[in-house]
Amino acid sequence: MSGEGADDREPSPRGRRERPAVPAYQRALGLLVRREHSATELKRKLRGKGVEVDELDAAVETLQRQGFQDDRRYAEALVRSRALAGQGPIRIRAELRVNGVPAADVDAAFEAAEAEGFDWADTAARVAARFLPALRAAGRGAEAIKLRHKAVGFLLRRGFSQDQARQALALCAEGDDEP
Structure with a gap:
Protein backbone atom coordinates (compact mmCIF):
# COMPACT_ATOMS: atom_id res chain seq x y z
CA MET A 1 0.00 0.00 0.00
CA SER A 2 1.17 3.44 -0.75
CA GLY A 3 -0.26 4.90 2.41
CA GLU A 4 2.24 3.33 4.77
CA GLY A 5 2.33 5.37 7.96
CA ALA A 6 -1.09 6.82 7.11
CA ASP A 7 -2.54 5.13 10.18
CA ASP A 8 -0.24 7.24 12.37
CA ARG A 9 -1.75 10.49 11.17
CA GLU A 10 -4.47 12.15 13.18
CA PRO A 11 -7.65 12.74 11.26
CA SER A 12 -8.03 16.38 10.34
CA PRO A 13 -11.35 18.07 10.89
CA ARG A 14 -13.02 18.57 7.54
CA GLY A 15 -13.26 22.16 6.46
CA ARG A 16 -12.45 23.49 9.91
CA ARG A 17 -9.74 26.00 10.42
CA GLU A 18 -8.33 26.89 13.76
CA ARG A 19 -9.57 30.25 14.85
CA PRO A 20 -7.04 32.75 16.04
CA ALA A 21 -7.29 33.61 19.72
CA VAL A 22 -9.65 36.53 20.29
CA PRO A 23 -8.18 39.18 22.57
CA ALA A 24 -9.97 39.83 25.87
CA TYR A 25 -10.78 43.37 24.76
CA GLN A 26 -12.66 42.12 21.68
CA ARG A 27 -14.55 39.51 23.67
CA ALA A 28 -15.58 42.05 26.30
CA LEU A 29 -16.59 44.57 23.65
CA GLY A 30 -18.68 41.88 21.98
CA LEU A 31 -20.52 41.27 25.24
CA LEU A 32 -21.11 45.00 25.77
CA VAL A 33 -22.54 45.40 22.28
CA ARG A 34 -25.41 43.11 23.25
CA ARG A 35 -26.24 44.73 26.60
CA GLU A 36 -24.72 46.58 29.55
CA HIS A 37 -22.55 44.53 31.92
CA SER A 38 -20.93 45.39 35.23
CA ALA A 39 -17.15 45.19 35.39
CA THR A 40 -17.38 42.19 37.71
CA GLU A 41 -19.82 40.44 35.40
CA LEU A 42 -17.53 41.01 32.39
CA LYS A 43 -14.54 39.65 34.27
CA ARG A 44 -16.52 36.59 35.39
CA LYS A 45 -17.62 35.83 31.84
CA LEU A 46 -14.13 36.33 30.41
CA ARG A 47 -12.58 34.13 33.10
CA GLY A 48 -15.08 31.45 32.11
CA LYS A 49 -13.72 31.62 28.57
CA GLY A 50 -10.18 31.04 29.80
CA VAL A 51 -8.86 34.60 29.61
CA GLU A 52 -5.94 35.37 31.90
CA VAL A 53 -6.66 37.67 34.85
CA ASP A 54 -4.08 40.30 33.85
CA GLU A 55 -5.42 40.45 30.30
CA LEU A 56 -9.05 40.75 31.35
CA ASP A 57 -8.27 43.43 33.95
CA ALA A 58 -6.45 45.47 31.31
CA ALA A 59 -9.31 45.00 28.83
CA VAL A 60 -11.98 46.12 31.31
CA GLU A 61 -9.91 49.14 32.38
CA THR A 62 -9.51 50.16 28.73
CA LEU A 63 -13.24 49.79 28.12
CA GLN A 64 -13.97 51.91 31.18
CA ARG A 65 -11.56 54.65 30.03
CA GLN A 66 -13.22 54.65 26.62
CA GLY A 67 -16.68 54.90 28.21
CA PHE A 68 -17.92 51.56 26.87
CA GLN A 69 -18.29 50.06 30.34
CA ASP A 70 -19.71 52.00 33.26
CA ASP A 119 -42.74 54.93 42.00
CA TRP A 120 -42.23 51.58 43.75
CA ALA A 121 -45.73 51.65 45.22
CA ASP A 122 -47.24 51.82 41.73
CA THR A 123 -45.03 48.97 40.57
CA ALA A 124 -46.05 46.82 43.52
CA ALA A 125 -49.72 47.65 42.92
CA ARG A 126 -49.36 46.70 39.24
CA VAL A 127 -47.86 43.35 40.25
CA ALA A 128 -50.50 42.80 42.95
CA ALA A 129 -53.29 43.51 40.45
CA ARG A 130 -52.93 39.99 39.07
CA PHE A 131 -54.51 38.76 42.31
CA LEU A 132 -57.57 41.05 42.00
CA PRO A 133 -59.92 38.65 40.19
CA ALA A 134 -59.33 35.90 42.74
CA LEU A 135 -59.66 38.34 45.65
CA ARG A 136 -62.96 39.65 44.25
CA ALA A 137 -64.29 36.14 43.87
CA ALA A 138 -63.19 35.15 47.39
CA GLY A 139 -65.17 37.92 49.08
CA ARG A 140 -64.26 38.53 52.73
CA GLY A 141 -63.95 35.07 54.25
CA ALA A 142 -61.09 32.79 55.14
CA GLU A 143 -60.34 32.22 51.45
CA ALA A 144 -59.78 35.97 50.97
CA ILE A 145 -57.33 36.05 53.88
CA LYS A 146 -55.49 33.09 52.42
CA LEU A 147 -55.29 34.81 49.02
CA ARG A 148 -54.05 38.06 50.60
CA HIS A 149 -51.27 36.12 52.34
CA LYS A 150 -50.41 34.47 49.05
CA ALA A 151 -50.28 37.85 47.30
CA VAL A 152 -48.08 39.37 50.02
CA GLY A 153 -45.73 36.39 49.81
CA PHE A 154 -45.53 36.77 46.05
CA LEU A 155 -44.67 40.46 46.34
CA LEU A 156 -42.02 39.71 48.98
CA ARG A 157 -40.41 37.14 46.68
CA ARG A 158 -40.42 39.72 43.87
CA GLY A 159 -38.34 42.01 46.07
CA PHE A 160 -40.84 44.38 47.64
CA SER A 161 -40.82 45.21 51.34
CA GLN A 162 -43.60 44.13 53.69
CA ASP A 163 -44.93 47.70 53.78
CA GLN A 164 -44.87 48.02 49.99
CA ALA A 165 -46.73 44.72 49.63
CA ARG A 166 -49.44 45.73 52.09
CA GLN A 167 -49.79 49.17 50.52
CA ALA A 168 -50.08 47.59 47.08
CA LEU A 169 -52.92 45.35 48.22
CA ALA A 170 -54.61 48.31 49.90
CA LEU A 171 -54.33 50.30 46.65
CA CYS A 172 -55.83 47.39 44.76
CA ALA A 173 -58.69 47.17 47.27
CA GLU A 174 -59.34 50.92 46.98
CA GLY A 175 -59.40 50.68 43.21
CA ASP A 176 -61.76 47.72 43.50
CA ASP A 177 -64.29 49.79 45.49
CA GLU A 178 -64.74 52.25 42.64
CA PRO A 179 -67.86 51.67 40.50
Missing part, protein backbone atom coordinates in the same frame (compact mmCIF):
# COMPACT_ATOMS: atom_id res chain seq x y z
CA ASP A 71 -21.09 50.40 36.43
CA ARG A 72 -23.39 53.36 37.12
CA ARG A 73 -24.92 53.19 33.64
CA TYR A 74 -25.27 49.41 34.03
CA ALA A 75 -27.02 49.89 37.39
CA GLU A 76 -29.43 52.48 35.96
CA ALA A 77 -30.32 50.22 33.03
CA LEU A 78 -30.82 47.22 35.31
CA VAL A 79 -33.02 49.16 37.76
CA ARG A 80 -35.24 50.36 34.89
CA SER A 81 -35.54 46.99 33.17
CA ARG A 82 -36.16 44.97 36.34
CA ALA A 83 -38.67 47.50 37.68
CA LEU A 84 -40.59 47.42 34.41
CA ALA A 85 -40.61 43.62 34.73
CA GLY A 86 -42.30 43.99 38.13
CA GLN A 87 -39.37 43.34 40.44
CA GLY A 88 -38.93 45.27 43.68
CA PRO A 89 -36.03 47.32 44.99
CA ILE A 90 -34.77 44.69 47.45
CA ARG A 91 -34.33 42.08 44.75
CA ILE A 92 -32.78 44.57 42.32
CA ARG A 93 -30.28 45.79 44.92
CA ALA A 94 -29.31 42.18 45.66
CA GLU A 95 -28.71 41.49 41.96
CA LEU A 96 -26.56 44.61 41.67
CA ARG A 97 -24.51 43.52 44.72
CA VAL A 98 -24.00 40.06 43.21
CA ASN A 99 -22.75 41.71 40.03
CA GLY A 100 -20.20 43.74 41.99
CA VAL A 101 -21.66 47.21 41.50
CA PRO A 102 -20.36 49.66 44.10
CA ALA A 103 -22.93 50.87 46.65
CA ALA A 104 -22.56 54.49 45.50
CA ASP A 105 -23.52 53.50 41.94
CA VAL A 106 -26.48 51.45 43.21
CA ASP A 107 -27.75 54.40 45.25
CA ALA A 108 -27.25 56.76 42.30
CA ALA A 109 -29.23 54.41 40.02
CA PHE A 110 -32.18 54.33 42.42
CA GLU A 111 -32.05 58.11 42.85
CA ALA A 112 -32.05 58.52 39.06
CA ALA A 113 -35.09 56.25 38.75
CA GLU A 114 -36.96 58.24 41.39
CA ALA A 115 -35.93 61.52 39.74
CA GLU A 116 -37.49 60.21 36.50
CA GLY A 117 -40.74 59.79 38.44
CA PHE A 118 -40.53 56.09 39.11
Whole structure:
Protein backbone atom coordinates (compact mmCIF):
# COMPACT_ATOMS: atom_id res chain seq x y z
CA MET A 1 0.00 0.00 0.00
CA SER A 2 1.17 3.44 -0.75
CA GLY A 3 -0.26 4.90 2.41
CA GLU A 4 2.24 3.33 4.77
CA GLY A 5 2.33 5.37 7.96
CA ALA A 6 -1.09 6.82 7.11
CA ASP A 7 -2.54 5.13 10.18
CA ASP A 8 -0.24 7.24 12.37
CA ARG A 9 -1.75 10.49 11.17
CA GLU A 10 -4.47 12.15 13.18
CA PRO A 11 -7.65 12.74 11.26
CA SER A 12 -8.03 16.38 10.34
CA PRO A 13 -11.35 18.07 10.89
CA ARG A 14 -13.02 18.57 7.54
CA GLY A 15 -13.26 22.16 6.46
CA ARG A 16 -12.45 23.49 9.91
CA ARG A 17 -9.74 26.00 10.42
CA GLU A 18 -8.33 26.89 13.76
CA ARG A 19 -9.57 30.25 14.85
CA PRO A 20 -7.04 32.75 16.04
CA ALA A 21 -7.29 33.61 19.72
CA VAL A 22 -9.65 36.53 20.29
CA PRO A 23 -8.18 39.18 22.57
CA ALA A 24 -9.97 39.83 25.87
CA TYR A 25 -10.78 43.37 24.76
CA GLN A 26 -12.66 42.12 21.68
CA ARG A 27 -14.55 39.51 23.67
CA ALA A 28 -15.58 42.05 26.30
CA LEU A 29 -16.59 44.57 23.65
CA GLY A 30 -18.68 41.88 21.98
CA LEU A 31 -20.52 41.27 25.24
CA LEU A 32 -21.11 45.00 25.77
CA VAL A 33 -22.54 45.40 22.28
CA ARG A 34 -25.41 43.11 23.25
CA ARG A 35 -26.24 44.73 26.60
CA GLU A 36 -24.72 46.58 29.55
CA HIS A 37 -22.55 44.53 31.92
CA SER A 38 -20.93 45.39 35.23
CA ALA A 39 -17.15 45.19 35.39
CA THR A 40 -17.38 42.19 37.71
CA GLU A 41 -19.82 40.44 35.40
CA LEU A 42 -17.53 41.01 32.39
CA LYS A 43 -14.54 39.65 34.27
CA ARG A 44 -16.52 36.59 35.39
CA LYS A 45 -17.62 35.83 31.84
CA LEU A 46 -14.13 36.33 30.41
CA ARG A 47 -12.58 34.13 33.10
CA GLY A 48 -15.08 31.45 32.11
CA LYS A 49 -13.72 31.62 28.57
CA GLY A 50 -10.18 31.04 29.80
CA VAL A 51 -8.86 34.60 29.61
CA GLU A 52 -5.94 35.37 31.90
CA VAL A 53 -6.66 37.67 34.85
CA ASP A 54 -4.08 40.30 33.85
CA GLU A 55 -5.42 40.45 30.30
CA LEU A 56 -9.05 40.75 31.35
CA ASP A 57 -8.27 43.43 33.95
CA ALA A 58 -6.45 45.47 31.31
CA ALA A 59 -9.31 45.00 28.83
CA VAL A 60 -11.98 46.12 31.31
CA GLU A 61 -9.91 49.14 32.38
CA THR A 62 -9.51 50.16 28.73
CA LEU A 63 -13.24 49.79 28.12
CA GLN A 64 -13.97 51.91 31.18
CA ARG A 65 -11.56 54.65 30.03
CA GLN A 66 -13.22 54.65 26.62
CA GLY A 67 -16.68 54.90 28.21
CA PHE A 68 -17.92 51.56 26.87
CA GLN A 69 -18.29 50.06 30.34
CA ASP A 70 -19.71 52.00 33.26
CA ASP A 71 -21.09 50.40 36.43
CA ARG A 72 -23.39 53.36 37.12
CA ARG A 73 -24.92 53.19 33.64
CA TYR A 74 -25.27 49.41 34.03
CA ALA A 75 -27.02 49.89 37.39
CA GLU A 76 -29.43 52.48 35.96
CA ALA A 77 -30.32 50.22 33.03
CA LEU A 78 -30.82 47.22 35.31
CA VAL A 79 -33.02 49.16 37.76
CA ARG A 80 -35.24 50.36 34.89
CA SER A 81 -35.54 46.99 33.17
CA ARG A 82 -36.16 44.97 36.34
CA ALA A 83 -38.67 47.50 37.68
CA LEU A 84 -40.59 47.42 34.41
CA ALA A 85 -40.61 43.62 34.73
CA GLY A 86 -42.30 43.99 38.13
CA GLN A 87 -39.37 43.34 40.44
CA GLY A 88 -38.93 45.27 43.68
CA PRO A 89 -36.03 47.32 44.99
CA ILE A 90 -34.77 44.69 47.45
CA ARG A 91 -34.33 42.08 44.75
CA ILE A 92 -32.78 44.57 42.32
CA ARG A 93 -30.28 45.79 44.92
CA ALA A 94 -29.31 42.18 45.66
CA GLU A 95 -28.71 41.49 41.96
CA LEU A 96 -26.56 44.61 41.67
CA ARG A 97 -24.51 43.52 44.72
CA VAL A 98 -24.00 40.06 43.21
CA ASN A 99 -22.75 41.71 40.03
CA GLY A 100 -20.20 43.74 41.99
CA VAL A 101 -21.66 47.21 41.50
CA PRO A 102 -20.36 49.66 44.10
CA ALA A 103 -22.93 50.87 46.65
CA ALA A 104 -22.56 54.49 45.50
CA ASP A 105 -23.52 53.50 41.94
CA VAL A 106 -26.48 51.45 43.21
CA ASP A 107 -27.75 54.40 45.25
CA ALA A 108 -27.25 56.76 42.30
CA ALA A 109 -29.23 54.41 40.02
CA PHE A 110 -32.18 54.33 42.42
CA GLU A 111 -32.05 58.11 42.85
CA ALA A 112 -32.05 58.52 39.06
CA ALA A 113 -35.09 56.25 38.75
CA GLU A 114 -36.96 58.24 41.39
CA ALA A 115 -35.93 61.52 39.74
CA GLU A 116 -37.49 60.21 36.50
CA GLY A 117 -40.74 59.79 38.44
CA PHE A 118 -40.53 56.09 39.11
CA ASP A 119 -42.74 54.93 42.00
CA TRP A 120 -42.23 51.58 43.75
CA ALA A 121 -45.73 51.65 45.22
CA ASP A 122 -47.24 51.82 41.73
CA THR A 123 -45.03 48.97 40.57
CA ALA A 124 -46.05 46.82 43.52
CA ALA A 125 -49.72 47.65 42.92
CA ARG A 126 -49.36 46.70 39.24
CA VAL A 127 -47.86 43.35 40.25
CA ALA A 128 -50.50 42.80 42.95
CA ALA A 129 -53.29 43.51 40.45
CA ARG A 130 -52.93 39.99 39.07
CA PHE A 131 -54.51 38.76 42.31
CA LEU A 132 -57.57 41.05 42.00
CA PRO A 133 -59.92 38.65 40.19
CA ALA A 134 -59.33 35.90 42.74
CA LEU A 135 -59.66 38.34 45.65
CA ARG A 136 -62.96 39.65 44.25
CA ALA A 137 -64.29 36.14 43.87
CA ALA A 138 -63.19 35.15 47.39
CA GLY A 139 -65.17 37.92 49.08
CA ARG A 140 -64.26 38.53 52.73
CA GLY A 141 -63.95 35.07 54.25
CA ALA A 142 -61.09 32.79 55.14
CA GLU A 143 -60.34 32.22 51.45
CA ALA A 144 -59.78 35.97 50.97
CA ILE A 145 -57.33 36.05 53.88
CA LYS A 146 -55.49 33.09 52.42
CA LEU A 147 -55.29 34.81 49.02
CA ARG A 148 -54.05 38.06 50.60
CA HIS A 149 -51.27 36.12 52.34
CA LYS A 150 -50.41 34.47 49.05
CA ALA A 151 -50.28 37.85 47.30
CA VAL A 152 -48.08 39.37 50.02
CA GLY A 153 -45.73 36.39 49.81
CA PHE A 154 -45.53 36.77 46.05
CA LEU A 155 -44.67 40.46 46.34
CA LEU A 156 -42.02 39.71 48.98
CA ARG A 157 -40.41 37.14 46.68
CA ARG A 158 -40.42 39.72 43.87
CA GLY A 159 -38.34 42.01 46.07
CA PHE A 160 -40.84 44.38 47.64
CA SER A 161 -40.82 45.21 51.34
CA GLN A 162 -43.60 44.13 53.69
CA ASP A 163 -44.93 47.70 53.78
CA GLN A 164 -44.87 48.02 49.99
CA ALA A 165 -46.73 44.72 49.63
CA ARG A 166 -49.44 45.73 52.09
CA GLN A 167 -49.79 49.17 50.52
CA ALA A 168 -50.08 47.59 47.08
CA LEU A 169 -52.92 45.35 48.22
CA ALA A 170 -54.61 48.31 49.90
CA LEU A 171 -54.33 50.30 46.65
CA CYS A 172 -55.83 47.39 44.76
CA ALA A 173 -58.69 47.17 47.27
CA GLU A 174 -59.34 50.92 46.98
CA GLY A 175 -59.40 50.68 43.21
CA ASP A 176 -61.76 47.72 43.50
CA ASP A 177 -64.29 49.79 45.49
CA GLU A 178 -64.74 52.25 42.64
CA PRO A 179 -67.86 51.67 40.50
